[in-house]
Amino acid sequence: EAGVAQSPRYKIIEKRQSVAFWCNPISGHATLYWYQQILGQGPKLLIQFQNNGVVDDSQLPKDRFSAERLKGVDSTLKIQPAKLEDSAVYLCASTPLTGATQYFGPGTRLLVL
């Protein structure tokens, strides 16, 4: 069974630029999560989708971050414009349903200069 796929693996941008990350969850997994992990810290949930609907985006900085999962499968997370403090690893996870074990992708490492 293929795992959670993410791309790109690494991205370097300058502040005020925009960037987008892509995630393809495990086939059949209805719930998808985006996390931000700053170096030396645990993951912070940004947004949770159930199929193509948003369950929780209370910690998403909506002035600059957006996310979508239009067809209930893959998802994109966008930052526009980026700030220095957005430098982090962005992790995507999926589960077959809410409450089940979350499976993580390899993450996208973002460096904002």
Add this chain to the structure above:
Amino acid sequence: GDSVTQMEGPVTLSEEAFLTINCTYTATGYPSLFWYVQYPGEGLQLLLKATKADDKGSNKGFEATYRKETTSFHLEKGSVQVSDSAVYFCALSDRDSNYQLIWGAGTKLIIKP
């Protein structure tokens, strides 16, 4: 609200030493408990889990027992290897947190040959 507390790192051990990483939790419900591992430059991998009191999760020589009376889920391994060097995260999820993962801060483990 729910919370997870892990012992601070880094923890430095010699190869073949016995490992314990302490994890305690606070939850109003009956959470499921998890240990995730993050190897350098990689995403999070589920190491083991337990879903009810007195359950023991095990994988790759690691074990943890769900102790409701002490609200603990300590990670143990009898003989560590250099390849076990990583960051270990304790986490919980339950209905009160909408099954979102509540994370500890992570414990960095360094194994010296």
